[in-house]
Amino acid sequence: MKYIIGFFTVIGLALLAFLLYLYSEIRFEINQIVDYNPKLTTQFFDKDGQLVANIFQKEHRIYVKYEDIPPKVIEALIAIEDTQFFEHNGVNTDAILRAIIKDIKARKLVEGASTLTQQLIKNMLLTREKKFTRKLKEVLLALRLETILSKEEILERYLNQVYFGHGYYGIRTASLGYFKKELFELNLKEIAILVGLPRAPSFYSPTKNLKFALVRANQVVNRLKTLGWINDREHMEAISYVPAVYDETLTLNKAPYVIDYALNVLSNDIPDVKYGGYKINLTIDLKAQEIARKSLQYGYDNIKKREEYFKKTEALPEEEYVDHTATLNGGLITIENKTGKILTLLGGVNYKESNFNRVIQSKRQPGSAIKPFLYQTALNLGYSPATNLIDISRTYSYTKDDEEKKWQPKNYEENYKGLITLREALLHSRNLATINLVNDIGIDIAHKNLRAFGFEDVPMDLSITLGSLSISPFELSRAYTMFSNNGIQVQPYIVSSIVNKNNQTIVFQPQENYIQPPEQAYLITSILHDTVQRGTGKLAKVKGLDIAGKTGTTNSNVDAWFCGYTPTLQTVIWYGNDDNKPMRKSETGGRSAGTVFGHFYRQYLQIHPEIKRNFEIPEGVHKSVINGKTEYFTDTSKLPELKIEKDLGSTREF
Known part of the structure; x- marks a missing residue:
């Protein structure tokens, strides 16, 4: 018995040492999420508040704060991605156990069981390769992140960071791009389309595959109904609704000579003008x-x-x-x-x-x-x-x-x-x-x-x-x-x-x-x-x-x-x-x-x-x-x- 206890103690210590080693490799990377400072799109408006152009570097992202995200968007997201988000500590143990059983039967990683916190970490810090070491790093960082940030802060970062297809980063960017609406103007079906996108943004993009985007959105709507978070009338209206989707360029540049000149004027004094998330009001009259x-x-x-x-x-x-x-x-x-x-x-x-x-x-x-x-x-x-x-x-x-x-x-x-x-x-x-x-x-x-x-x-x-x-x-x-x-x-x-x-x-x-x-x-x-x-x-x-x-x-x-x-x-x-x-x-x-x-x-x-x-x-x-x-x-x-x-x-x- 003494040898058995000693054996398991050694195994436990070795596992602990391995986990500590993994964590030591990545522990400073979490600062990228804690001190979240993404490149943001700068928007130019004419004298009447009409959008003239979006200017960005690599990622088109228009930021939205958590308090400006409608509750229905949060409900739809956690309904389809992480129902127990507000209960777990960054890792959903039950989901992981179910996934492990499936992985053992398949003799490979087939199901991830990632929480929204883990998805955020994977999106920002880790590769998408399906390896046990990568998964362990993800779990360790998720547990640590939830001791630093509140649930609301994690959601705010997630909804601003992830890719929503068509070159749109962040949910507000996608809302303005696909539907020409602010988040508070969206109906349930439009919300469902958006929150369903991060799983496969290119495939479910409504400008490419509207049919599949609607199928995915209906899964979100059905999930909300199953959880009792919407009633029968809301469910039926959302299922039958087909929104208008806009397929436009990302910059939407209506006055390129104007924007070129404005950027030239501003670039010396504002070096990050193209990615600093500025709202620049121009004297221009678009009409x-x-x-x-x-x-x-x-x-x-x-x-x-x-x-x-x-x-x-x-x-x-x-x-x-x-x-x-x-x-x-x-x-x-x-x-x-x-x-x-x-x-x-x-x-x-x-x-x-x-x-x-x-x-x-x-x-x-x-x-x-x-x-x-x-x-x-x-x-x-x-x-x-x-x-x-x-x-x-x-x-x-x-x-x-x-x-x-x-x-x-x-x-x-x-x-x-x-x-x-x-x-x-x-x-x-x-x-x-x-x-x-x-x-x-x-x-x-x-x-x-x-x-x-x-x-x-x-x-x-x-x-x-x-x-x-x-x-x-x-x-x-x-x-x-x-x-x-x-x-x-x-x-x-x-x-x-x-x-x-x-x-x-x-x-x-x-x-x-x-x-x-x-x-x-x-x-x-x-x-x-x-x-x-x-x-x-x-x-x-x-x-x-x-x-x-x-x-x-x-x-x-x-x-x-x-x-x-x-x-x-x-x-x-x-x-x-x-x-x-x-x-x-x-x-x-x-x-x-x-x-x-x-x-x-x-x-x-x-x-x-x-x-x-x-x-x-x-x-x-x-x-x-x-x-x-x-x-x-x-x-x-x-x-x-x-x-x-x-x-x-x-x-x-x-």
């Missing part, structure tokens, strides 16, 4: 973004149609034909005048074909779109809209590479007016009048003021009058806010607030830069309003809406711009070839981009009829009749006194 997309496509299609028309009419041999739209693309950005909030952002016509963001990354010459800034400089120096400018041709000599050259600029219309008022020169975009104006005020003064207005890399020569510098549509949009926002320049921005996983919020505010008094800025607005009414921007006109805008067309029609604004919004549109090849001479800023501006705002008014329609005239702006026409002036930009026929005083009406 307006869709209108902008269609408008940009509309302009693109029209340019292509005109190219096709010329191709047919020219009837050139194929080898002689030059496609002027071979690499055609465009960009569009809309912001709020007063805040700089970006409402729409399209860096190209088709993101799938090119993800290069032309609004942010592309540097192009603005052409005549630069002129309002030069004319503003003149106005601030005492010129007025009625000041006469000289619209005649001049020849300029210069030296380049030790070679003397001549430059003889022309007006687009190839004619001369002699004398022309500053207003008429700008609204008709007269090149020669502008060059002579800059000559009069001094290139150094014009250069200095362009720098003050936010332009960079400005050349110190007369080419600035024709917009020879390079600038992105984004930067040009920022510059134009000095007009649309009455003298205060604002920085366009796209993120309005960020909420982290701990529900802490950061709110972003507009960044303002005072440039000039509002009455001075308004003088340009009044001229640019005329530009749309009867000048180069006529094709941008929208009935019932005040619009101020400027076209821009660079040499050889390489770039076509329209920069315009209403009393509340500002939009900059650009078209051109990505390889900088010229478009056809017909593709001007007014025709190519101006028509798109009008198309966009006509559609925008349908979804936002409440927007302000008319410009307000700031205090300090006066108007008089001069040479039979009403003209605006300020104390800085006074009208020529001898020509004033009638002083109408200050006014508040446009």
Whole structure:
């Protein structure tokens, strides 16, 4: 007897030592569950709370806290997976004994009898191979885990960790993905589908095998009925119900150019932006973004149609034909005048074909779109809209590479007016009048003021009058806010607030830069309003809406711009070839981009009829009749006194 006792003691000690050895190998791994910190999906929302995109690394997971999980979800889960979950200590002894008997009869591991606690451990820490040592590790860790975490904490980790098929990790992710519902909105059948998935998520995925998913869900419903946790009516309703299931992409990215830019803006300050579980509220208006997309496509299609028309009419041999739209693309950005909030952002016509963001990354010459800034400089120096400018041709000599050259600029219309008022020169975009104006005020003064207005890399020569510098549509949009926002320049921005996983919020505010008094800025607005009414921007006109805008067309029609604004919004549109090849001479800023501006705002008014329609005239702006026409002036930009026929005083009406 002594030897038998000794034998079993040795066996027991050996078994204990073996168990301790196993536990020592894995005991620190349990911290991964205790200090649960999974990678979470960051979600982007538009200004109205509509989901714009889900961004994640490897695992798409939207976290849900235990207190936000409906009791019916918990009941359904433990009913089908671990009925005695709230009674056992991490291991269900009865179930293990039954499983051991089956395993012995089969002479291999055929049944696991894992509790939810064990399943969580297996999912996060251990392999899925069916070995006795792996099972022992699982049991040891389960017993230990239940001494550290509460049952509720274990369930919260389980329901956020496990895979639910279709790329969804965590039950809330699956609920939003499969049914487009939050957990509290689910009915019993939808809950049953979800809790039945972890056993074989790929097989039971309702987007792949809805029939088998429903069979598995009915097993869950029947189990609930057997346990007496639902009544006959609930049982019958759930069995007969077939839910609508959505088969969509994981990112659901509705505005890829927007998301790319937002991520680029945030990545330096928030390194874990793609997996930190942030809720990022954007300034974007998704409805307006869709209108902008269609408008940009509309302009693109029209340019292509005109190219096709010329191709047919020219009837050139194929080898002689030059496609002027071979690499055609465009960009569009809309912001709020007063805040700089970006409402729409399209860096190209088709993101799938090119993800290069032309609004942010592309540097192009603005052409005549630069002129309002030069004319503003003149106005601030005492010129007025009625000041006469000289619209005649001049020849300029210069030296380049030790070679003397001549430059003889022309007006687009190839004619001369002699004398022309500053207003008429700008609204008709007269090149020669502008060059002579800059000559009069001094290139150094014009250069200095362009720098003050936010332009960079400005050349110190007369080419600035024709917009020879390079600038992105984004930067040009920022510059134009000095007009649309009455003298205060604002920085366009796209993120309005960020909420982290701990529900802490950061709110972003507009960044303002005072440039000039509002009455001075308004003088340009009044001229640019005329530009749309009867000048180069006529094709941008929208009935019932005040619009101020400027076209821009660079040499050889390489770039076509329209920069315009209403009393509340500002939009900059650009078209051109990505390889900088010229478009056809017909593709001007007014025709190519101006028509798109009008198309966009006509559609925008349908979804936002409440927007302000008319410009307000700031205090300090006066108007008089001069040479039979009403003209605006300020104390800085006074009208020529001898020509004033009638002083109408200050006014508040446009």
